[in-house]
Amino acid sequence: MIRLRPIEATYHDADLLVRWRNSESARAAFFNSDVVTPDTHFQFMRNRKAHDLVWIAETLQGEPVGMVGLRVDVIHRVAEHRSLYVDEQARHLGYGREIEALVLSYAFDTLRLECVWADVLASNEAGRRFYEVVGWKETATDVHGAQTVVIEMHRQEWEGGR
Numbered sequence: 001m002i003r004l005r006p007i008e009a010t011y012h013d014a015d016l017l018v019r020w021r022n023s024e025s026a027r028a029a030f031f032n033s034d035v036v037t038p039d040t041h042f043q044f045m046r047n048r049k050a051h052d053l054v055w056i057a058e059t060l061q062g063e064p065v066g067m068v069g070l071r072v073d074v075i076h077r078v079a080e081h082r083s084l085y086v087d088e089q090a091r092h093l094g095y096g097r098e099i100e101a102l103v104l105s106y107a108f109d110t111l112r113l114e115c116v117w118a119d120v121l122a123s124n125e126a127g128r129r130f131y132e133v134v135g136w137k138e139t140a141t142d143v144h145g146a147q148t149v150v151i152e153m154h155r156q157e158w159e160g161g162r
């Protein structure tokens with residue numbers, strides 16, 4: 001079992017971000033593959049907007065296993081799902097599925113949003129398969145010059161999938 005806690009401007013979280021975001025698997029999965037350093041982490045924490053939410057997923061013993069983000073548009077009641085990543089040592093244990101359940105519950109049950117969407121690199125076959133298995137639908141496949149596909153989850157699908 002895991003919980004989500006907001007990411008912090010600490011060296012502890014900077015170390016996690018540096019390790020995770022610079023890994024081969026993250027660089028292959030994310031549209032933005034800029035190198036992350038402690039400085040870029042602190043800069044991000046200083047500059048981000050209040051609706052740009054990022055969490056660290058951790059076990060109930062406080063062991064970090066991954067991260068996820070939501071960029072919320074409160075006017076249109078939608079959010080962009082961002083930066084889902086599970087530590088390479090912690091994969092295939094169901095953490096990705098648990099993170100999705102927590103972050104989507106926050107989006108639909110707490111924030112009462114209508115839709116959550118994400119851009120996924122077309123080349124990220126494992127990520128696309130993961131999203132399909134956990135219930136997302138691909139709704140557009142020729143975005144950014146066919147480099148990314150769009151996936152969406154709507155409130156009705158979320159509520160129907162319970």
Ligand SMILES: CC(C)(COP(=O)(O)OP(=O)(O)OC[C@H]1O[C@@H](n2cnc3c(N)ncnc32)[C@H](O)[C@@H]1OP(=O)(O)O)[C@@H](O)C(=O)NCCC(=O)NCCS
Nearest residue numbers: 029084085086091092093094095096097126127129130133
């Ligand atoms: C995608 C990712 C988040 C999955 O995390 P995870 O904790 O290993 O996923 P889970 O263990 O919860 O897997 C849930 C289901 O997704 C599917 N799945 C997970 N990883 C998969 C893979 N590499 N290939 C195909 N299907 C996969 C499986 O069907 C799995 O169910 P099962 O274990 O009952 O067979 C993780 O591999 C990751 O961080 N990848 C790099 C970053 C990334 O691609 N992020 C998403 C796109 S931005």
